[in-house]
Amino acid sequence: MKHLLSAAAAATLLAPAAHAVEIEVAYAYSSLFDPTFARIMQAFETAHPEIEVRFRATYENYEDATNTILREAVAGTVPDVSFQALNRQRILVDRGIAQPLDPFIAEETGFETEGYHQAMLDLSRFDGHIYGLPFSVSTPIGFYNMDMLRAAGIDEVPATWPEVIAACKAVKAAGHEAIYWHWDISGNWMLQTEMWSQGVPTIKDGKLNMDTPEGLRALETAQAIFRDCEMKNTGGGDASKAFAAGELGMFFSSTAYVSFVDRSKLGDWEFVTAPYPGQDGAPKALPAGGNAAMMTSASDDPEVRAAAWEFIKFTTSGEGAAAVALTTGYVPPNQKANDLLMADFYAKNPNKMTAVAQLPLLSEWFAYPGDNGLAVTQVIHDGLEAILVGDATDMEELRDEMVEEVNALLPR
Structure with missing residues (x-):
């Protein structure tokens, strides 16, 4: 309390x-x-x-x-x-x-x-x-330090996740902290975003709908951000402060942070927001x-x-x-x-x-049904954290484990 x-x-x-x-x-x-x-x-x-x-x-x-x-x-x-x-x-x-x-x-x-x-x-x-x-x-959006991106040879805001991963590697190679994807934001919101962006709901027929190609791709995207972009294991609040201080190239989170960055921004660098990246193009939907x-x-x-x-x-x-x-x-x-x-x-x-x-693009931000809804949130949180810290490396195996554990908690 x-x-x-x-x-x-x-x-x-x-x-x-x-x-x-x-x-x-x-x-x-x-x-x-x-x-x-x-x-x-x-x-x-x-x-x-x-x-x-x-x-x-x-x-x-x-x-x-x-x-x-x-x-x-x-x-x-x-x-x-x-x-x-x-x-x-x-x-x-x-x-x-x-x-x-x-x-x-x-x-x-x-x-x-x-x-x-x-x-x-x-x-x-x-x-x-x-x-x-x-x-x-x-809605989830992208926050960009355009000065940092341009210094790394990136002149345009990346529109897809493959473009984001390429950009983050360039920013890292230029000696800067590249990216934070707000994976642990409330209610597994960002993972649900990755599902909806492919046009697929996270919950379908009362079950976790990740035993699909889209579910696997969502986890593989998280793995690429964490591993290939060498994302730091920090919290979203600290990441937003680092971005506002001009120490982070890209920040993916809620639009709620825009005013915080405006109020806290240090230095004379160009701050730009842009639509959330899709997989192969623009997202098909996004959770409200x-x-x-x-x-x-x-x-x-x-x-x-x-x-x-x-x-x-x-x-x-x-x-x-x-x-x-x-x-x-x-x-x-x-x-x-x-x-x-x-x-x-x-x-x-x-x-x-x-x-x-x-x-x-707004679609449902799923509440996991039943008395174990908060426990389901924690299971998915723990799965993402396992990717972040390197405990999970096989995304297909992790996906299957998450689906089994979550569905056991959902009402039958």
Whole structure:
């Protein structure tokens, strides 16, 4: 359990308004979202002085978010609003922790005109009911230090993985750290990206769909990145800092890191983002990353639940969603925010436009079904780590082991 509140949380611990209704909110990734919530709270406190928002210590990542709230549900200490990964919503619905938002939406006048378009609402729709409002949506993209690439003789951004591998070898030969592929990002997202980029889902008919040529190629791509490019065994956070410091040629991760690089960039070198590489051409699909605001309140007080709804609605509105784009690299899921930003903001911030251009490719970020979903995530994580550290060298053998172990954990 983390004991320090984030900067955004501390900023909101102000003297409450008279007769204020208090709600508790929790979210993940303080380094990404603290600036976002600080900006949102400036406007929310003005619009709703009757609501006091207390932020809990931030979740370390999305797995931590899910594990924490599952424990809190047993103890009856859940927050009123929890921001959960899109692929982890289902387990909170199945456990009865997440509350349907349909009754609140039904009371809203003109909700359908406030930018909540159907495709985004469907990301949080289960059994015909809406359990969350998407807060941020991401796609995987490529981050490039063009000065470093040009010094290695690479004049154009590589568009396919064979081109990336060739580029990383050239950058290494020039004496620089070449690449980081964010393999351990939450929910096996990058491996799912490699599957979807070939047009193949990671889960099919309730089973791990990697006993296929595409599954083998996904693992072989990871092996080429780790071995042929001599990728360092470090975390994504450290890799993003190294990239921002101008010490890394290519970084493949969530578009969420764009604003971090912009804020932290050291030196006068050209920072460019580009679409995620495909195998033989452009990707055929990409998994939708990001999170949704969910009502997880255990309170029976209608005022508390109404206040929680107001916070969920505000953070996902045009104004709240615009704050997401302004402070991160995420794509606002609210169409009003995108319409507002499109004319000027993206023209001035082309590195954030890359993810927007990839929206037509968005597909499901799979949540592994059943009570062992988090365990499945760990099995796949361990398989990738075995490649990284050199414990696994035969990708066909590793693939078969992963398929057998994962399918034994999935519901029959």
